Amino acid sequence: MTDLPNYYHAVGRNNNTTAGDHSTTNNIKKNNQPQQSTLILSNNETNQDDHNPPASTYMEIAGIHGKPYREWAGDHKKEEQKASDFDYEDRKDTLPVPSRFGGYCNHGSVTFPTWHRPYVMLVEQAIGEAASRLAADIERANPQEVGLWVPEAQRLRFPYWDWAALKVRDEGLPPVLIDDEVEILVAGDQTEVIRNPLSYYTYQGGVPPDFQDELSPRTGMAYFSSWTRSFRHSTEDPVGSTNKEALQQAVRGTVDFVRSQLGLLFNMGDDEDPAHAFDRFSNSVIQSNDVFEDEEPITPLEVIHGRIHGAVGGNGHMSSPDYAAFDPFFFLHHSNVDRIFALWEWCYPDYWMGDGYRDPNPDVDRSFVWTQERGTYMQVYNEQILPTGARGALYPFRLENGEYWNSEQARFLGTSAYPKYYSYDEFLGIKVDREASAEERRAARRRIYDFYGFNPSTAAAKTNRASWSHIPVRSSKEAGLPELFKEINNFRIFVVAVQLPEHAFNRTYSFELQYNQGTESRCIGAVTVFARPDHSPCKACAKRRSFGSITHGAIPLPFSLVNDLIVKSRAERTTATFETTATDIIKTLSAALVDASGKLLASARGGDEAPTVPRERVASSTVIPAKVALYTSGVAEKIGDANHPVHLFDWKRHNDLFPSGWRAEDDEAI
Incomplete structure (x- = not known):
């Protein structure tokens, strides 16, 4: 048998x-x-x-x-x-x-x-x-x-x-x-x-x-x-x-x-x-x-x-x-x-x-x-x-x-x-088991990111244009974009790129980005590392742990917040440049590493003016983020086609957010 x-x-x-x-x-x-x-x-x-x-x-x-x-x-x-x-x-x-x-x-x-x-x-x-x-x-x-x-x-x-x-x-x-x-x-x-x-x-x-x-x-x-x-x-x-x-x-x-x-x-x-x-x-x-x-x-x-x-x-x-x-x-x-x-x-x-x-x-x-x-x-x-x-x-x-x-x-x-x-079920007119043309798919993309509140075209129309006049954008022609695309002058999106060691804390933890201005402090984004502990029998995780795998994420800064900061930056400076504006934005930011139970593990304050972390509280290089940097991008629209997705281009990397280092708020981070 x-x-x-x-x-x-x-x-x-x-x-x-x-x-x-x-x-x-x-x-x-x-x-x-x-x-x-x-x-x-x-x-x-x-x-x-x-x-x-x-x-x-x-x-x-x-x-x-x-x-x-x-x-x-x-x-x-x-x-x-x-x-x-x-x-x-x-x-x-x-x-x-x-x-x-x-x-x-x-x-x-x-x-x-x-x-x-x-x-x-x-x-x-x-x-x-x-x-x-x-x-x-x-x-x-x-x-x-x-x-x-x-x-x-x-x-x-x-x-x-x-x-x-x-x-x-x-x-x-x-x-x-x-x-x-x-x-x-x-x-x-x-x-x-x-x-x-x-x-x-x-x-x-x-x-x-x-x-x-x-x-x-x-x-x-x-x-x-x-x-x-x-x-x-x-x-x-x-x-x-x-x-x-x-x-x-x-x-x-x-x-x-x-x-x-x-x-x-x-x-x-x-x-x-x-x-x-x-x-x-x-x-x-x-x-x-x-x-x-x-x-x-x-x-x-x-x-x-x-x-x-x-x-x-x-x-x-x-x-x-x-x-x-x-x-x-x-x-x-x-x-x-x-x-x-x-x-x-x-x-x-x-x-x-x-x-x-x-x-x-x-x-x-x-x-x-x-x-x-x-x-x-x-x-x-x-x-x-x-x-x-x-x-x-x-x-x-x-x-x-x-x-x-x-x-x-x-x-x-x-x-x-x-x-x-x-x-x-249908979502924004999209039925994922039905065939569609390339143009229908592109139009759907625009509806999707608009639904999620991340439409750069809409945001650009709401900005204080005079305050943004010093923000440079490369021309679409110079950037080699298709002929019918045109850049939105003096407007960029701001995104914080984050790279985190997957097994830094032997469990799941999060990077939380915070905005601080005067007495106001609020979380504006987060990237979570979903990780197994070292004692887990998972061989795939053990392999990634052995070569120090990195989790990638990004936190788009809210459009309205960036606009307010740029307006404030222009008002407080006799002359403002793209670089000084980026610096002013960075210094309003801070970050925390917290585990899933809410335990604060480490923190950092943005900008060159932040106080240096005392040597005895410096967080270990094995647990702090591999990268936290500000990026900006220009935006190009297709002329005469409001349903076409925008094109993000002319990406630029600005300063790292936390040059003064990470402070260990718990001994686990040392």
Whole structure:
């Protein structure tokens, strides 16, 4: 008898040929419809470990992302493949720690968005299968409701929560994502209050034995070995709790930051190197920056996603990559990350990782391959990444034929793409599974960055033009832009570029940029590093740690703030130059490094006039940012076409923000 493989194919909701739309969680506010009820009930169903098949339990699916570092139950092998399998009874696998099985990590890699796509499809599939079973059971027990539950269950797609929607600034998370109980519709047009599976997850059978507390050198931070359920913004308490007020404050307070960063992400031009553009968009490390030096600053999707992890998690599960997926919000978050990916790849269909990237210097004939030790036991040290073939495998997710997904198959949601059986609801007139012309895609980009409040044309029209008259912009003709583009005279955007050591503090932390003027002090932007601790068994993270990987981000300065500072700079000086204006802006800025629990680790004050940090409080070079510098860019518009995206050009780097150094506010930073 042959040994048949025990696969759980991650193929999404392929129960019919119709691609259902993911919709926002705003559509499940009242939970009074059969589809909404089956979403809640099926989530609760997958939380049970006696669920069949085992691979579709929430514990198994969440465990793919990090702890407990064991092979996913849905990816068992044929007999001839089992030689490489992890075995808890084999000491070569378990000793020393980290073990031979190093997880499935695809962070800091061009595969970040493509790997997480079948991951979201997997949870949608498991919940969809449970929903169909539950709906069928309800109709069998209630013949008068036949046709009411099963069709809605078939149409069910896992929702997303749009953390960049403007109303989040006022409303924060909706009750259905934070209340521990929820009222749903049940058979017979009755309602019932049940446990809310979108708020928290309780470990079935107790906390896994290899869960470890994540500690700072002196105090406990997160008691993952004791907490029997997931928490957000918990106190440092072995019992654990969710501080809803702190959670909502953090979520509301991060909206403007990520909106401006998303706006800049959709401001990429049409003439970039395709592989480099996808690298800049997709992941925190931006490997191709090694040869594309001093590129215009941008915040990759992975880094924006890390900010949401930190804001929702606080001192809790979402802030730690090893435990994040055990918070049910993880998949609502990643469904929205996938939605942003779908929008971006629809807008920029020609930008793709390809087989690698080339040196941009036309006089140098060099090409480079994507590499990463991606963390699985099946991959060799520093293996090449390709979009297809064996080196493109997105472990552990398999297709119907038993082969692994690859990045090329994970691309796009249109009808000509590899079937995924879902799309997203319409956004600003954009439907990501529909074909469009190049001009339609360009017009959509402009609507997107305008929606996120990052439209340089609109900002330029609101500036005090007389005060900006000394701000130089290179002519579009001199810069070699297309003939129909014309620069906006005496106007530039201001962006702070940030590069942070990924493993500086042995956990997730943030760089927060602050504006200070008189008695006013407020945070105007942030870049979050979503990092595992040193003791994590993740081999991909260990590899990045060994070569000192850097997380890239950018903080666009608010247009209105820059205008006010330029007006003030002109008023206070008899003569103002571009350089003196940049200096005046820098000296109003300061920064802080804080961990996910809010602990202040280090700080810095901007400008040459800031006091020098005392020698005994100077922060270690291993934890401070690798770069914090001010950049500005000119803006060109297409003549006679208000729907065409602007072109950012004539980028200039100005001074570093913190020449007086970083002060260690906690001994951990020394």
